Structure formats: structure tokens, C-alpha cells
Amino acid sequence: xxxxxxxxxxxxxxxxxxxxxxxxxxxxxxxxxxxxxxxxxxxxxxxxxxxxxxxxxxxxxxxxxxxxxxxxxxxxxxxxxxxxxxxxxxxxxxxxxxxxxxxxxxxxxxxxxxxxxxxxxxxxxxxxxxxxxxxxxxxxxxxxxxxxxxxxxxxxxxxxxxxxxxxxxxxxxxxxxxxxxxxxxxxxxxxxxxxxxxxxxxxxxxxxxxxxxxxxxxxxxxxxxxxxxxxxxxxxxxxxxxxxxxxxxxxxxxxxxxxxxxxxxxxxxxxxxxxxxxxxxxxxxxxxxxxxxxxxxxxxxxxxxxxxxxxxxxxxxxxxxxxxxxxxxxxxxxxxxxxxxxxxxxxxxxxxxxxxxxxxxxxxxxxxxxxxxxxxxxxxxxxxxxxxxxxxxxxxxxxxxxxxxxxxxxxxxxxxxxxxxxxxxxxxxxxxxxxxxxxxxxxx
Amino acid sequence: xxxxxxxxxxxxxxxxxxxxxxxxxxxxxxxxxxxxxxxxxxxxxxxxxxxxxxxxxxxxxxxxxxxxxxxxxxxxxxxxxxxxxxxxxxxxxxxxxxxxxxxxxxxxxxxxxxxxxxxxxxxxxxxxxxxxxxxxxxxxxxxxxxxxxxxxxxxxxxxxxxxxxxxxxxxxxxxxxxxxxxxxxxxxxxxxxxxxxxxxxxxxxxxxxxxxxxxxxxxxxx
Numbered sequence: 256x257x258x259x260x261x262x263x264x265x266x267x268x269x270x271x272x273x274x275x276x277x278x279x280x281x282x283x284x285x286x287x288x289x290x291x292x293x294x295x296x297x298x299x300x301x302x303x304x305x306x307x308x309x310x311x312x313x314x315x316x317x318x319x320x321x322x323x324x325x326x327x328x329x330x331x332x333x334x335x336x337x338x339x340x341x342x343x344x345x346x347x348x349x350x351x352x353x354x355x356x357x358x359x360x361x362x363x364x365x366x367x368x369x370x371x372x373x374x375x376x377x378x379x380x381x382x383x384x385x386x387x388x389x390x391x392x393x394x395x396x397x398x399x400x401x402x403x404x405x406x407x408x409x410x411x412x413x414x415x416x417x418x419x420x421x422x423x424x425x426x427x428x429x430x431x432x433x434x435x436x437x438x439x440x441x442x443x444x445x446x447x448x449x450x451x452x453x454x455x456x457x458x459x460x461x462x463x464x465x466x467x468x469x470x471x472x473x474x475x476x477x478x479x480x481x482x483x484x485x486x487x488x489x490x491x492x493x494x495x496x497x498x499x500x501x502x503x504x505x506x507x508x509x510x511x512x513x514x515x516x517x518x519x520x521x522x523x524x525x526x527x528x529x530x531x532x533x534x535x536x537x538x539x540x541x542x543x544x545x546x547x548x549x550x551x552x553x554x555x556x557x558x559x560x561x562x563x564x565x566x567x568x569x570x571x572x573x574x575x576x577x578x579x580x581x582x583x584x585x586x587x588x589x590x591x592x593x594x595x596x597x598x599x600x601x602x603x604x605x606x607x608x609x610x611x612x613x614x615x616x617x618x619x620x621x622x623x624x625x626x627x628x629x630x631x632x633x634x635x636x637x638x639x640x641x642x643x644x645x646x647x648x649x650x651x652x653x654x655x656x657x658x659x660x661x662x663x664x665x666x667x668x669x670x671x672x673x674x675x676x677x678x679x680x681x682x683x684x685x686x687x688x689x690x691x692x693x694x695x696x697x698x699x
Numbered sequence: 700x701x702x703x704x705x706x707x708x709x710x711x712x713x714x715x716x717x718x719x720x721x722x723x724x725x726x727x728x729x730x731x732x733x734x735x736x737x738x739x740x741x742x743x744x745x746x747x748x749x750x751x752x753x754x755x756x757x758x759x760x761x762x763x764x765x766x767x768x769x770x771x772x773x774x775x776x777x778x779x780x781x782x783x784x785x786x787x788x789x790x791x792x793x794x795x796x797x798x799x800x801x802x803x804x805x806x807x808x809x810x811x812x813x814x815x816x817x818x819x820x821x822x823x824x825x826x827x828x829x830x831x832x833x834x835x836x837x838x839x840x841x842x843x844x845x846x847x848x849x850x851x852x853x854x855x856x857x858x859x860x861x862x863x864x865x866x867x868x869x870x871x872x873x874x875x876x877x878x879x880x881x882x883x884x885x886x887x888x889x890x891x892x893x894x895x896x897x898x899x900x901x902x903x904x905x906x907x908x909x910x911x912x913x914x915x916x917x918x919x920x921x
Contacts (some may be wrong), residue, residue, distance in 0.1 A: 495779035496708050499800035503714030507802045510721075532801045536781065543782075563783060570806075596783035 265429045271421045278413055286406035293401055298369060298392065301378045304338060305391045312342045312351050312389060313382050320537075340391045341467075350387065361390045371395070377688040434458050438466060446695040450477035484542045491539035491662060498535065502528045537659045540597045546664050549594040550671040554697030556585035560592055561620050563669070564599045587697035588624045590671045594601055598667045599626065602690050606630035609688065624694040631687045635679040661690075668692055700745035700815055700858065701876050704728040705735045706777065707753050711800075715748065715777075718804040719811060722838075723855030725879040731755045739765075742875065744772055746814060747863075748807075751789070753776040759792050766793035773814045777802070788916075812836065814909075819862040826861065831900060833861070840900070847899050852877055856892050860905065860915040869912040 342351035343364040349546075352358075360375045365388055367379045375392045382389065393395060434456045441455050452470040509521040543549075558580045565578045588595075599618075606616045610630030617629040635643075643661050661677075668675040674693040681689035702719055706712040707730045716726045727742070729735050732755050738744075738917050747765075751758040762774055773795045778785065781799040789797045798807060811837060816824060824836040834839045838854055840847045849857065859868060859876045873889045885891075893905050893913060903916040 391740070491779075492779055495781070495800045496711065499777075499779070499802065500708050500710035503711050503718070503800040503804055507714045507717055509716075510804075528801070539781065560783060563787065567786075592784045592787070593782040 263428055263432050266432075267421070267425045270424045271417075272427070274420050275417055275471065278416070281692050282406070282413060285409050286402070289405045289409070290402040293398065293405065294320050295602060297376070297398055298378070301338065301369075301376065301393055305340070305378050305380050305389055306393070308340055309380055309382050313387060316342065316350050331612070338391055338393045340389060342387060343391050344388070345386060349543045356392075360392050364388050364390070366390070380522050406683065413538070429651070431459070434494075435462060436602050438462070450474075476556060484545060487538055487542035490536040491542065494535045495532070496534050498528060502532065507519040518594065534556050537663070540601070540663050541659060541666070543593060543597060544666040544670065549591050549667055551589055551591045554587035554589050555588075555592045555595065557588050557595060557626070557694065558596050558620055561599055561618070561626070565603065565618055567698075568603050568607070569602065571613040572609065574607065575615040576607075577615050577617050579617070581620060581622040583622065586620055586622060588694040589697050590604060590673070590694055594667050597663050598671075598692065599628075601664045602626070602692075605660050605690070606688070611686075624696045625691060626694065627689060629681045629684070629687055629689045631684075634686055635688060640677055640679055664692075671695070700724045700811075700855070700862075701879075702726045703735065703738055703742075703744045703810070704748045705732070705758065706730065706748070706750045708750075708851075709775065714804065715807065718808060719748075720879075721851055722808050722811070723851035723853075725855070725856070725875070725877055725882070727879045732758070732761050738841050739770075739772075740779070740851045742880075744810060745818070745876070746842065747772055747774045747778050748811075749774055749794070751776060751780060751785075759789060762789075762792045762794060773818050775810055775814060777805075777807075785873060792874065793815060803877075807838070815862065828861075828904075829901070831904075835861075842900075850895075852892055853896055853899070854910070856889075856896060857900075860913070867908055867912050867914045873913065 339356040339360075341349060341353070341356050341358070344347050345365065347364045349358075360372055361372060361377060362372060365379075365381075365385075366377070367381060367388075370377050370379070372392075374396070375394055377390055377392045379390045380389060380600075381387065383671045398534045438455045438458060441453050445453070450473055452473060453466065455466075458466050461467065496538065496625050505521050505525045509518055509525065512518040512521055519607065539654070562578070562580065565576055569576055601619060603616065606628050607630075609632060610616055611632045614631035617627075619629075621627075665675055667673075672695050676693075677692050678689045678691070679687065681687040701782055702724045704712060704719070704726055705714060706714055706728070709730075712728050716728045719726045721916075726742075727738055729738055730753075731912075732753050733756075735747075735749075736744045745819050749758045749762060753761075758776065758778070765772070774793065775798060776794045777788045777798050777800060778789070779800045780858075786797045786799075791861075795817070796810050798810060812824075815833065816835060824834060825836060826833040826835065830842050831847075834840070835858070838849075845918070855877055858875065859873060870889050875894070877889070901914055905913050906916045907913055
């Protein structure tokens with residue numbers, strides 16, 4: 256299907272073209288009517304001229320001493336244009352003619368009334384019981400010029416009015432579609448995870464049902480996602496207590512069992528349960544990250560939150576975690592506390608998992624809300640680096656993990672309008688891996 | 700120590716009670732907040748292990764009531780709620796520590812010991828008592844490089860004295876710390892454990908105050 260262009264452009268061009276065509280047609284019709292009326296007027300004038308010339312000519316001819324001699328008279332000033340006339344008898348002998356009369360344009364002498372030759376309009380009248388015939392001829396070019404002038408006079412305003420109507424139509428269409436444009440801007444401006452209804456100025460009647468349908472769809476989508484998210488979060492959450500019970504029981508079993516196959520079996524079950532617990536945790540984090548509840552209404556102090564997360568991880572960390580916080584006061588950002596904790600936790604866990612053994616991990620938060628986690632280790636190649644944030648992609652040949660962790664980080668960062676950058680080697684180092692996240696700063 | 704465990708999941712409660720019991724603490728286990736309230740009213744506990752979601756209410760409300768009644772008993776929250784905001788809310792409500800389910804029993808033991816140390820006013824897990832070097836973290840005790848093995852009850856008894864150096868502890872107070880509700884206590888149980896301690900650590904490790912009770916002996920402090 257060919258993509259439809261801009262409605263605004265279409266309307267402007269369509270309306271203007273329509274107006275111009277109608278205008279031209281109207282002008283052409285007016286031109287024809289004007290020409291018709293002009294012809295009538297000219298004919299009336301010719302007829303009137305003939306009526307005035309005829310008695311004078313008759314008198315002139317009757318008073319001649321030598322009848323039937325041709326005589327030329329000067330054209331009458333009263334006649335408009337370049338009217339020529341000719342008086343002949345029944346046999347065609349010219350009795351009287353205007354000075355510039357061209358005999359070829361008049362046609363047969365006895366012809367009466369109006370007739371048209373290729374170049375002239377001719378009017379004939381008779382007198383003295385059809386013994387004298389007067390013919391008046393006027394060149395058509397004279398009439399055509401008059402018609403042309405009249406038509407041009409009609410067209411002249413059009414040259415000004417077409418651009419004016421173009422501008423007028425454009426302004427009007429633009430004005431009429433302003434709510435549609437603001438709707439478009441509202442749709443374009445929304446973030447990936449934003450599933451709130453689209454609110455704009457009242458839309459035109461024709462578009463309102465579509466906009467309502469879109470909002471309806473968004474609402475259904477939001478509810479479906481929310482249900483799914485709640486289900487995932489609840490199942491992960493509900494899993495924890497029975498998992499804790501099973502893990503505790505199996506640890507007691509390991510503790511009580513004598514060395515041998517039972518103890519080994521118990522250790523295997525314990526490992527499986529731990530894996531299950533880890534998965535439940537990741538599912539819950541993923542649900543949180545994708546649920547869209549990642550932005551906080553009240554700005555949160557990232558420094559305080561990061562301190563908690565690092566404090567928590569330091570208990571289980573096998574290498575030192577060096578935390579650097581800005582010395583002066585809190586770092587406020589409009590991100591949900593739990594979402595930030597999930598992000599920070601995943602980054603640090605990744606660093607713990609993939610960093611070179613025995614080398615410390617550096618966690619730094621700057622005053623402008625930039626979190627950076629650096630671990631030592633081999634340099635990753637750029638292709639691998641680019642793939643890391645995809646779900647279930649792991650760094651090849653490395654420790655397990657990098658599966659969901661960075662995908663969760665990336666999802667949270669996107670939803671929180673934060674920018675995630677991965678680099679290897681780390682900044683100002685020859686080795687290692689650095690993940691940095693620039694969070695939005697509160698009030699900016 | 701005398702520990703009150705408030706946890707409604709039977710399997711988890713049982714395992715936790717065994718674990719803490721093995722560490723030498725006396726554990727009372729209740730499954731509702733109402734029972735917890737009763738237990739607290741009748742016994743002086745050294746530590747509460749509190750689940751947050753219980754059949755008859757939220758553990759965090761229970762904790763707030765406890766703190767607003769000026770009860771300073773150490774509390775470790777055990778919960779399935781793993782979000783940082785939950786943890787911060789728990790700590791703000793007055794918890795001393797927060798353990799997210801599922802957890803390792805060994806980690807629980809370590810946290811219990813850490814909280815106990817903090818409350819005894821001596822956060823250092825290594826103590827020197829006369830010729831004895833005591834490490835409360837891994838429950839080892841040495842005299843001039845030679846390890847001495849204690850049973851869980853003996854450890855619990857020693858810890859009770861170490862936590863309140865110089866304080867006089869009655870026989871019933873010691874029984875309360877060593878045995879949970881319903882445990883069968885032989886009438887001379889405390890005397891037996893004290894005599895074992897003296898045999899292993901030296902006679903003057905525990906002083907007897909006739910008719911009153913016992914206290915930590917005046918071993919020479921280096």
C-alpha cells in the first residue's frame with residue numbers, strides 16, 4: 256500500500272487547485288458572456304449607424320445631377336471603430352462608399368441584415384423599395400480586441416487572488432488541523448514504556464473515534480502488561496517462602512547427614528534450590544523493570560540507595576567493593592528506589608562475577624548522577640560488547656551470567672530515561688570492563 | 700541467648716529453630732503475632748526473628764508497636780519482600796538487620812551472632828579472657844594455642860556471661876537463656892554446665908555467689 260502523504264498538504268493543494276479551476280472556468284464563462292453581450296452592443300451600434308447613414312445617402316444620391324456615378328464620402332465620425340460603408344443599386348453599381356471601403360469584404364449587394372465574413376461583420380439595409388442597398392462593415396479584429404481586453408480585465412484579479420487563496424487555505428487548514436498536529440506531537444513524544452492515555456486538545460469529530468480506540472487499546476495493553484507483571488512479581492514473591500523453607504530443610508539435612516551419598520544428594524538439591532531462588536529473583540527484577548513503575552514522583556537520593564546496595568553486597572562479595580560517593584549531600588534523581596537498587600545490584604553483581612579474581616571493584620557515583628561500575632579483567636571485543644544487553648546473551652567463554660542481568664539493567668535504564676554505556680577497556684585503564692549509567696537529575 | 704522466632708511457615712520455622720538451637724540458643728517459636736505478644740509479655744528475649752507477613756497482621760506494624768513501647772530488644776527481619784524500599788522501611792521501623800528469603804542458615808547464624816555482639820557493647824568478635832582467646836565468630840576458644848572444644852550449651856552459657864561481664868545471673872535467668880519453653884530441664888542442669896565449663900576453661904572462669912547465682916570470674920585481663 257502506498258503511504259498516504261500529509262493530510263494538510265493534500266487539503267491545501269486540493270482546495271487551492273479546486274478553487275483555481277473553478278475560478279478559471281467561471282472567468283472563461285464570463286468572458287464568453289461578455290463577448291456575446293459586446294457582439295450585441297456592436298451590432299446595435301452598426302445597425303444604428305446604418306439607420307443614420309441611409310437617409311443621408313438617399314438624399315445625397317437623389318439630389319445628384321448625374322446619378323449613378325460613384326462618389327466617395329469621408330467616414331462619418333459618429334461611427335465607432337473602423338466602420339466602412341457602401342451604397343449600391345440593385346445591379347451592384349456603387350453609388351456611394353466610404354473612403355476606405357474595401358469592396359471585397361461586403362459580399363453580394365442585395366444581402367440584408369447581419370452576416371459575418373471571415374474578417375468582417377456586415378449589416379445590410381435597403382431603401383426606396385429595394386432600389387438602393389446600404390452595407391456597413393466592421394472588422395472582426397476590432398471586436399476580438401475588445402473581448403480580449405474584457406477577458407483580461409476579468410483575469411487580472413485572479414493573479415492576485417490565487418496566491419491569496421493559497422495562503423488563506425493553508426492557514427485555514429493548518430488552523431483546523433491544529434488539534435491533530437498536537438495529537439501527533441503527543442504520540443511522537445512518548446517514551447517506550449509510557450502506556451498512559453494520550454491526552455490532547457479536543458480532536459475533530461472524524462478523528463476522535465480513532466483516538467479513543469487508540470487510548471482504549473493502550474489501556475487494554477497496559478492492563479494486560481500490568482496483570483502479567485503482577486503475576487510474575489507475585490509468583491516470584493510467593494515462591495520465596497517455600498523456597499526458603501526447602502533450602503533451610505535441605506541445609507539441616509546436610510548438616511545432620513553423615514558423610515556419604517545422602518549428604519552429596521542434599522548438596523545437589525541445595526544447589527538447585529539456590530539456582531531456583533536466583534531465577535525467581537531475576538524474574539521479579541525483570542517484572543519490575545518492564546512494569547513501567549520505574550520513575551518516582553519524589554526524587555530519590557541515589558547516594559543513600561547505593562550505600563545500601565553496596566553494603567548488602569559487601570557481605571557476600573569475595574573481592575573488595577570500593578565505593579566512592581560525592582562528598583556534598585544527596586544526589587537526587589526521579590527514579591524509583593527499587594528500580595535503582597535493581598540496576599545497581601545487577602551491575603555490581605556482574606562486576607563481581609566477571610571481574611578478575613582478587614581485584615577490587617570500583618563503584619562511583621558523581622554529583623551529576625552518573626553511576627559507574629568498573630571491574631578488572633580481559634578486554635572484550637567490540638562485537639561482543641554490543642551484544643551484551645540483549646536478553647539471554649552471555650559473554651562467550653566466560654563465567655555464567657550476563658544473561659538477564661545486563662538486559663534488566665538496560666530495560667530499567669531505558670524506562671528511567673537514563674543512558675547506559677558499556678566500555679572495555681574501562682576509561683583510563685588498559686583492561687577491564689566499565690558500565691556507566693547517566694541518570695536524569697531531579698529538577699532538570 | 701533466648702530467641703523468639705515469629706514465622707508462620709512450618710518447615711522454615713522448624714529448620715530455623717534447629718539451626719539457632721544448635722548454636723546454643725534457646726528458641727521459642729510462635730506462628731502468629733498474638734502468640735508473639737504473649738511470649739514477649741512473659742519472657743525477656745535477647746533477640747527476635749520476625750517474619751513480615753503473618754496470618755494475623757504485618758510484622759512491621761508489630762515492630763513499630765514494640766519500638767514505640769520503648770522495647771529495645773534486637774530484631775532481625777526475615778522476609779520474602781526483597782525490594783530495597785521494603786528493607787529501608789524495615790530498618791526505619793527499628794529492625795537491626797534484614798534477611799531476605801531464601802537465605803542460608805549459616806548466614807542467619809552469623810547475623811544473629813553479629814546482632815548479639817552489637818548489643819553486648821563489644822562488637823569485636825575476638826575476646827581475650829585471661830589466658831583464653833575466644834573467637835565468637837567461629838566459636839573457637841584457645842588457651843596458649845591449644846584449642847578447647849565446648850558443647851553448644853556450654854557455649855551459650857559462656858556467651859551469657861560474656862555479654863554481661865560482671866553482672867550477676869540467677870540460676871533461673873540462665874535456665875531461661877539456655878532452654879526454650881517446654882524443654883525438660885533437669886533441676887541441676889545449670890550446675891552441671893557450669894562445672895563442665897570450669898573443668899574445660901579453668902576453675903575461676905565462673906564465680907558462684909552463694910544463694911544468688913553466678914557471674915563471670917575475675918580472670919586477669921591482659
